[in-house]
Amino acid sequence: MNFFRVFSRAQSSAPAARERLQVLLAHERASTGDSDLVSKLRDEILRVISKHMEIDDDKVNVKMERGAQVTTLAVDIEIPLDAGNKKKKAA
Amino acid sequence: MGKVVVVTSGKGGVGKTTSSAALGAALAQGGEKVVVVDFDVGLRNLDLVMGAERRVVYDLVNVIQGEAKLTQALIRDKRLETLYLLPASQTRDKDNLTPEGVEKVVASLRKAFDWVICDSPAGIESGATLAMRHADVAIVVTNPEVSSVRDSDRIIGLLDSKTVKAEAGERMEKHLLLTRYDPARAQRGDMLKVDDVLDILSIPLLGIIPESMDVLRASNVGSPVTLADGRCAPAVAYFDAARRLKGEELPITIPGEKRGFFGKIFGRKAA
Numbered sequence: 001m002n003f004f005r006v007f008s009r010a011q012s013s014a015p016a017a018r019e020r021l022q023v024l025l026a027h028e029r030a031s032t033g034d035s036d037l038v039s040k041l042r043d044e045i046l047r048v049i050s051k052h053m054e055i056d057d058d059k060v061n062v063k064m065e066r067g068a069q070v071t072t073l074a075v076d077i078e079i080p081l082d083a084g085n086k087k088k089k090a091a
Numbered sequence: 092m093g094k095v096v097v098v099t100s101g102k103g104g105v106g107k108t109t110s111s112a113a114l115g116a117a118l119a120q121g122g123e124k125v126v127v128v129d130f131d132v133g134l135r136n137l138d139l140v141m142g143a144e145r146r147v148v149y150d151l152v153n154v155i156q157g158e159a160k161l162t163q164a165l166i167r168d169k170r171l172e173t174l175y176l177l178p179a180s181q182t183r184d185k186d187n188l189t190p191e192g193v194e195k196v197v198a199s200l201r202k203a204f205d206w207v208i209c210d211s212p213a214g215i216e217s218g219a220t221l222a223m224r225h226a227d228v229a230i231v232v233t234n235p236e237v238s239s240v241r242d243s244d245r246i247i248g249l250l251d252s253k254t255v256k257a258e259a260g261e262r263m264e265k266h267l268l269l270t271r272y273d274p275a276r277a278q279r280g281d282m283l284k285v286d287d288v289l290d291i292l293s294i295p296l297l298g299i300i301p302e303s304m305d306v307l308r309a310s311n312v313g314s315p316v317t318l319a320d321g322r323c324a325p326a327v328a329y330f331d332a333a334r335r336l337k338g339e340e341l342p343i344t345i346p347g348e349k350r351g352f353f354g355k356i357f358g359r360k361a362a
Contacts, residue, residue: 017311024144028181042148057160066145 023068045075053079093124093204095197096336097226098268099250101242103213105234106270109306109316111210112140113326114230116315117333119174123205126165126175128196130222131212132188135179141168142313143176152180155192161199170318175204185218197225215245220253227256228264228336230297234271235283243267243292266297268332273302274347285345298332300325301346 042062049055059078064071098111108131115127129137132152138144143166149159154177161177168174177200180187200207211222223229229250233243247265256263269288276282289296300306301324309319317326324346331341 013308013311016313020139020142020144020313024139058162060163062148062163064146064148 019068023066026068027066027071041073042075049077056080093201093207094228095201095207095209095226096228096230097209097211097223097250098230098232099211099219099223099246100213100232100239101215101219101246102234102239105232105239106300106306107213107232108137108140108210109310110230110232110268110270110300110329111137111208112315113317113329114333114336115206115208116141116168116171116174117317117326117330118206118336119168119171120317120321120330121333121337122173123337124173124203125206125208126177126200126204127208127210128177128200128222129179129210130188130218131210132179132183132185132218133181134212135181137210138166138176138178139313140310141176141315143168143178144313147178150178150180150183151196152183152187154196155189156187161196170314185212185216188218188221190221190224193221194225215249219246220249223250223254225255226250226263228266229254230266230268230336231292231294232268232270233288233292235269235273235277235285235288237283240283240288240291247292247294265294266336267292267294268297268300270300271302272299272346274345277345277347296343297335298328299343299346300328300332 046055046060055077061076063074063076098107098114100107108129111127115125119125127137127141128151129135130151131137135150138147146166149164151164153159154161154164164177166176166178168176177196197207197209209222209226212218231243231246231250233239250263250265251257254263267289269285272285273282277284285296285299303323303325305320305323306316306325309316312319316323317329320326321330328346335341
């Protein structure tokens with residue numbers, strides 16, 4: 001239908017589909033149920049931090065990017081200046 | 092307050108997920124704030140079609156079970172600032188979708204977005220009925236083929252009885268989206284005619300999406316078809332459908348008919 005494509009890029013989309021599926025399925029097969037390493041890490045990191053201060057759930061941003069070789073996990077937590085004090089008072 | 096739209100069909104494989112992604116993107120491309128919600132717990136695919144599969148951290152079930160905040164589970168599209176995805180859970184059981192949980196999530200989304208598009212799973216079980224439960228508008232995706240039309244009829248019955256709107260005695264707004272329409276087969280007379288489908292289902296037509304390689308290509312690369320190539324025939328059809336959804340009145344063109352073809356292409360270019 002789109003004849004511009006013929007001139008611009010003869011590139012097919014199937015290899016992209018194959019690569020995306022391979023990465024996705026590799027992750028899904030490795031992480032059945034609770035054995036997902038990344039979600040375990042995420043939960044434990046948050047638990048450790050909340051031991052020392054109160055975390056406002058809205059100020060926590062967890063991002064993940066699954067790649068073919070590595071997965072990056074970014075946990076972004078806003079720590080208010082008086083976070084430590086509050087916890088001591090509560091204890 | 093945003094509008095809640097359910098994209099449903101009864102039958103599987105007719106193009107619910109493709110249409111949810113394409114309509115969501117088309118609305119967002121017009122500047123509307125849109126969230127597309129995957130209700131297919133256990134068999135999610137909207138993330139894959141939208142190219143966000145590597146970035147899913149939390150999902151709908153996590154939000155309903157209180158394990159994550161809604162804002163943490165929403166994934167913003169990398170290409171469109173106003174397009175968001177709320178993925179379904181891949182590992183959890185669909186029984187984790189509670190009616191109360193879904194009601195809360197949909198209510199919060201309605202406050203934050205102009206459009207909440209609920210991509211329903213196939214079938215008529217709890218996943219499908221929960222997806223349509225709080226809808227203001229329903230899009231019934233149908234292929235011009237006997238079993239799809241029959242299943243659509245069944246779904247229309249559910250929309251008129253099992254939704255909050257129906258239970259309150261209000262009329263549910265329903266639209267037909269005819270997908271995988273093949274002009275060549277239509278010309279040979281081997282496909283149900285548009286008018287026949289409309290006659291049988293008697294709900295207004297939102298658009299006709301032609302069967303096209305462009306749809307397959309877009310899903311291969313993980314992009315809604317309106318974003319992958321905004322000028323291809325299915326994308327133009329989805330853009331028009333999105334405008335009709337917003338209330339505009341546009342004449343429907345049946346794919347394969349030459350009339351209006353160039354006008355459409357150049358009209359789109361200018362926009």
